Amino acid sequence: MFNEDVAYQRLWRRIVNRYAFTRNIQYTNAIEKLYKKQPELTYQALKSFSEERERLEPLQVQAYFSQLLQLQQKRVGGVDPEYLLQILLGLELDHAWRWFYFGLHQNKQQLQRYFSSEDEQSQALFEGLKKGVSAFDVERVLRYYADALTGPGQPLKFHPKDSTAPLDHDYLHLPDRVMAYPDGEALVDQDEDLHFWLYKWLITHEQGHRQAGTYFYEAEDEETGRQALIEYLQSFTDPFMAEALFHLFEDVRVEAHLLRQYPGFEAGRAQLMQLEFAFRPEPESPRERFLEALLQQLHWGKSHIRPEKPWQAGFEKLLKESEGLLEKTSSVSDTIRITGLAYAQLETLFSEPRLREPLSLTLLPYELPLLLDPPPASPSSSDQMRHLWNEPAEDDNPEEDTHEDSTEGDISFKQAFKYDEWDYREQSYRTNWCALHEQPPGEVTAVSTLNAPQVAQIRRAFEWMAEEDWTRQKRQLEGDEIDLDAWVEGMTDLRAGQPLPEKLYTQQLRKKRDLCATILLDQSDSTARLTPTGEPVIGVEREALRYLCEALEALRDEYAIYTYSGDGRGQVDCFPLKTFEEHYGLTVQYRLQALQPLSQNRDGCAIRHITKRMEMQPARTKLLLHITDGKPWDHGYTQKYALEDTKKAIQEARAQGIKVFGVICDPYAPAYVKSTYGPGRSVILKDINGLSDLLLGLYRKITW
Amino acid sequence: MAKATAKRAKSTENTPFYVPMSDEIELFEAAFHAKLPVLLKGPTGCGKTRFVEYMAWHLSRPLITVACNEDLSASDLVGRYLITNEQTVWQDGPLTQGVRQGAITYLDEIVEARNDTVVLIHPLTDHRRILPIDKLGEQIQASDGFLLVMSYNPGYQSVRKELKPSTRQRFVSLEFNFPTQEKEAQIVAHESDISFDVARKLVYLGGKIRNLAGQGLEDELSTRLLIYAGQLMKADIPPLSACEAALIHPLTDDRDLQRSLLEVAKNYFG
Ligand SMILES: Nc1ncnc2c1ncn2[C@@H]1O[C@H](COP(=O)(O)OP(=O)(O)OP(=O)(O)O)[C@@H](O)[C@H]1O
Numbered sequence: 003m004f005n006e007d008v009a010y011q012r013l014w015r016r017i018v019n020r021y022a023f024t025r026n027i028q029y030t031n032a033i034e035k036l037y038k039k040q041p042e043l044t045y046q047a048l049k050s051f052s053e054e055r056e057r058l059e060p061l062q063v064q065a066y067f068s069q070l071l072q073l074q075q076k077r078v079g080g081v082d083p084e085y086l087l088q089i090l091l092g093l094e095l096d097h098a099w100r101w102f103y104f105g106l107h108q109n110k111q112q113l114q115r116y117f118s119s120e121d122e123q124s125q126a127l128f129e130g131l132k133k134g135v136s137a138f139d140v141e142r143v144l145r146y147y148a149d150a151l152t153g154p155g156q157p158l159k160f161h162p163k164d165s166t167a168p169l170d171h172d173y174l175h176l177p178d179r180v181m182a183y184p185d186g187e188a189l190v191d192q193d194e195d196l197h198f199w200l201y202k203w204l205i206t207h208e209q210g211h212r213q214a215g216t217y218f219y220e221a222e223d224e225e226t227g228r229q230a231l232i233e234y235l236q237s238f239t240d241p242f243m244a245e246a247l248f249h250l251f252e253d254v255r256v257e258a259h260l261l262r263q264y265p266g267f268e269a270g271r272a273q274l275m276q277l278e279f280a281f282r283p284e285p286e287s288p289r290e291r292f293l294e295a296l297l298q299q300l301h302w303g304k305s306h307i308r309p310e311k312p313w314q315a316g317f318e319k320l321l322k323e324s325e326g327l328l329e330k331t332s333s334v335s336d337t338i339r340i341t342g343l344a345y346a347q348l349e350t351l352f353s354e355p356r357l358r359e360p361l362s363l364t365l366l367p368y369e370l371p372l373l374l375d376p377p378p379a380s381p382s383s384s385d386q387m388r389h390l391w392n393e394p395a396e397d398d399n400p401e402e403d404t405h406e407d408s409t410e411g412d413i414s415f416k417q418a419f420k421y422d423e424w425d426y427r428e429q430s431y432r433t434n435w436c437a438l439h440e441q442p443p444g445e446v447t448a449v450s451t452l453n454a455p456q457v458a459q460i461r462r463a464f465e466w467m468a469e470e471d472w473t474r475q476k477r478q479l480e481g482d483e484i485d486l487d488a489w490v491e492g493m494t495d496l497r498a499g500q501p502l503p504e505k506l507y508t509q510q511l512r513k514k515r516d517l518c519a520t521i522l523l524d525q526s527d528s529t530a531r532l533t534p535t536g537e538p539v540i541g542v543e544r545e546a547l548r549y550l551c552e553a554l555e556a557l558r559d560e561y562a563i564y565t566y567s568g569d570g571r572g573q574v575d576c577f578p579l580k581t582f583e584e585h586y587g588l589t590v591q592y593r594l595q596a597l598q599p600l601s602q603n604r605d606g607c608a609i610r611h612i613t614k615r616m617e618m619q620p621a622r623t624k625l626l627l628h629i630t631d632g633k634p635w636d637h638g639y640t641q642k643y644a645l646e647d648t649k650k651a652i653q654e655a656r657a658q659g660i661k662v663f664g665v666i667c668d669p670y671a672p673a674y675v676k677s678t679y680g681p682g683r684s685v686i687l688k689d690i691n692g693l694s695d696l697l698l699g700l701y702r703k704i705t706w
Numbered sequence: 707m708a709k710a711t712a713k714r715a716k717s718t719e720n721t722p723f724y725v726p727m728s729d730e731i732e733l734f735e736a737a738f739h740a741k742l743p744v745l746l747k748g749p750t751g752c753g754k755t756r757f758v759e760y761m762a763w764h765l766s767r768p769l770i771t772v773a774c775n776e777d778l779s780a781s782d783l784v785g786r787y788l789i790t791n792e793q794t795v796w797q798d799g800p801l802t803q804g805v806r807q808g809a810i811t812y813l814d815e816i817v818e819a820r821n822d823t824v825v826l827i828h829p830l831t832d833h834r835r836i837l838p839i840d841k842l843g844e845q846i847q848a849s850d851g852f853l854l855v856m857s858y859n860p861g862y863q864s865v866r867k868e869l870k871p872s873t874r875q876r877f878v879s880l881e882f883n884f885p886t887q888e889k890e891a892q893i894v895a896h897e898s899d900i901s902f903d904v905a906r907k908l909v910y911l912g913g914k915i916r917n918l919a920g921q922g923l924e925d926e927l928s929t930r931l932l933i934y935a936g937q938l939m940k941a942d943i944p945p946l947s948a949c950e951a952a953l954i955h956p957l958t959d960d961r962d963l964q965r966s967l968l969e970v971a972k973n974y975f976g
């Protein structure tokens with residue numbers, strides 16, 4: 003009987019104190035639950051973890067316990083907590099979760115082994131993740147790349163494979179590299195470039211299909227063309243075989259097309275073929291052998307294997323026929339013709355049974371959305387980014403908005419500002435999707451005192467900065483100095499019998515800064531989190547904002563302060579703490595002092611509102627300073643969906659000439675949160691107590 | 707003092723190289739004969755300056771070019787008195803020279819000039835075609851061959867730099883854009899003295915990069931930059947480095963975007 007309650011309690015308390023993440027009740031509960039079910043494991047986990055503690059970040063700690071709990075719930079035995087910890091220490095958090103989910107989705111047998119340190123597959127994955135590129139890491143680069151290739155008309159939609167994207171024909175699913183080559187030891191040592199290259203090639207290949215008209219078989223549009231293809235393939239007794247052949251020949255045609263257009267792919271492709279063919283499985287039947295040889299010959303120009311004697315003549319004939327596919331003028335109809343030919347040949351040469359399931363005769367480890375029977379959706383789909391919000395998995399599908407029906411008829415919805423929201427999966431807007439209300443901000447009747455010397459210092463610094471904006475204007479009617487150029491010219495005129503010109507002076511004039519700024523603060527409940535000094539984040543923010551106001555006053559810039567929170571798309575609240583018209587007086591200070599954590603945050607909508615509010619401002623330079631924890635989170639507004647919408651809202655603001663900067667108050671914000679704001683347009687705050695300094699410095703820098 | 711150099715012989719030797727995009731040559735010629743001032747609108751580096759050079763040659767007129775900037779004063783354009791040996795002498799500014807000589811007078815990037823300078827040209831743009839010179843108490847009538855041409859880059863959309871409608875509506879406007887790919891390749895090949903094949907690759911790459919204008923890239927890629935890339939290649943810089951230096955880095959500081967563009971470049975030059 004395990005009886006170390008005291009030791010457990012002590013350990014647990016130490017950890018809690020150390021990381022101060024007690025606010026997250028769910029975790030405290032999770033550990034307790036785990037402890038009740040598996041005291042030994044929990045104890046062991048806590049212990050091992052506490053030994054390594056100086057190297058772990060709070061998010062890692064949370065991940066650790068969350069993973070243990072999930073494993074316990076799935077009744078996975080034989081878990082080695084040490085091993086789990088090693089993974090966490092060895093990988094980026096993002097990748098550690100990837101590794102974890104990959105394990106969870108193994109079949110029963112493998113699942114039991116995966117989380118013990120003996121399992122080779124899980125170790126190989128670990129090694130791979132340490133070195134590899136994941137589609138997620140390079141997604142932004144790939145997206146620009148795809149946009150450049152396709153042009154604005156018809157964006158190529160693609161997703162990292164395990165994203166929440168629907169598995170349909172519209173989307174190209176990028177595989178995870180490691181999963182693509184499960185036994186690809188050789189790949190692990192390749193340079194990173196090859197992995198990236200692979201993603202790039204997949205996108206280019208898919209683009210090639212479009213350009214070369216794969217989906218326009220006897221049709222003017224893709225939809226009809228695809229349907230026509232399906233009907234054609236289904237007319238065979240063995241549609242799967244027909245489809246496999248079709249893909250094989252069509253890929254050959256498309257790749258020839260691509261290489262003509264993009265000669266730069268030649269070298270990389272050759273390298274990839276080398277790798278691909280190193281890993282091909284041995285064919286098991288004469289027909290398989292025939293097909294494999296065909297595949298190698300067509301793509302590689304050579305082959306490890308040849309069909310057996312009796313079938314060689316037929317083989318050569320097919321190769322000869324398919325040469326036409328390499329012609330510039332070839333079309334999908336040519337592929338169809340050769341598919342028919344090949345099918346007939348196989349039927350006469352072999353008497354093997356028809357295929358029961360799709361056969362892949364494509365080289366690349368991706369699924370060109372299969373024409374027949376799309377594969378079932380992967381079970382892992384929506385879990386992928388869950389860890390970002392440190393929440394245990396729950397049903398939270400942006401698609402199903404709980405407020406969907408209730409809001410439309412709601413009066414509050416009607417009186418509100420309505421804003422569209424961006425749905426990245428559809429690559430389109432949901433119109434009038436959110437209702438935002440401007441609410442009167444809370445007020446208190448007293449305000450804490452700021453540090454007087456600090457205020458004085460800030461004022462001095464910023465007043466000095468404002469003075470820097472004085473410039474010397476030439477040819478003025480009056481001024482403190484003579485404009486020599488004008489004077490020489492004037493004297494010359496005088497000699498020539500002209501009157502002396504009047505504008506002979508230079509003068510220091512204040513060049514108007516002509517700038518207005520809005521500070522937009524996320525007031526959601528995440529701001530209740532305690533900082534290491536025991537103060538809630540919102541408290542730090544309150545104070546930092548007041549110091550910033552002092553600076554802005556000294557600069558005499560026009561500025562406004564808004565905060566936001568809300569509860570679902572029908573109830574996005576926005577609080578004007580200080581409008582552009584209001585002065586920074588006691589009322590504004592009372593409002594600042596009254597700031598308290600509220601509930602959710604739907605960032606995109608709030609940003610759109612500020613964009614609208616700034617539209618009317620006459621200043622030449624407009625600035626939006628967004629202070630957030632980088633985790634937009636609301637009902638039906640989570641994960642990638644929320645990030646993408648926020649990004650879109652920022653782009654919209656930019657299009658209106660507003661410069662948007664993000665101050666991300668979460669030291670563990672993953673790098674891609676930064677990408678929401680664009681390069682150089684955000685800072686991740688490592689120490690929340692440094693917020694004030696950071697805001698002052700940032701403001702000075704970007705408005706200089 | 708520069709005096710009118712009336713008709714110059716049209717020499718075939720130094721014909722400026724110009725590839726027309728559509729009917730701009732005819733339009734310009736018609737405007738010239740009808741004495742209508744011309745505004746060339748278009749993004750930077752798309753051939754406006756080259757076009758004016760070509761037209762000046764084609765119409766056998768001298769060409770006077772003034773690059774406008776914030777400090778350009780009315781005197782800088784019209785002229786001023788100078789002191790020489792105890793004497794004061796009037797010196798014509800470039801605009802006055804153009805008016806007298808009957809030259810094609812090209813004010814490049816007119817939006818850069820101060821508003822009080824810009825209004826000076828107004829009387830030159832209507833049927834009177836006169837240039838008042840206050841200091842001389844004179845109004846000069848423009849010679850026959852005089853044509854006022856200005857350029858303006860609308861893509862420059864900063865609130866401060868816009869051409870006022872009252873100025874804009876005094877001109878016949880010719881819109882310039884990037885040439886077709888075949889023509890642009892011809893231009894790039896000629897100007898950077900590289901093979902047509904390489905030039906065409908550059909232009910195709912340019913087309914892909916232009917796909918990102920407005921969705922990531924703020925500025926359009928100019929023909930000029932493509933020529934620079936070609937010139938670097940001609941000087942034996944490896945193609946990808948040439949692309950980075952001439953096409954990618956001048957356009958964006960965004961690292962991801964730079965990488966994406968480099969990947970596109972590799973498709974052609976990798
Ligand atoms: N149609 C063309 N024919 C020949 N050369 C061209 C043509 N268009 C562009 N070029 C080439 O591109 C270069 C840049 O063009 P140019 O200097 O005329 O651009 P611009 O429109 O005047 O640019 P900016 O607005 O920056 O002054 C020229 O030096 C020339 O080499």
Ligand SMILES: [Mg+2]
Pocket residue numbers: 207211252253256364370
């Ligand atoms: Mg294919």
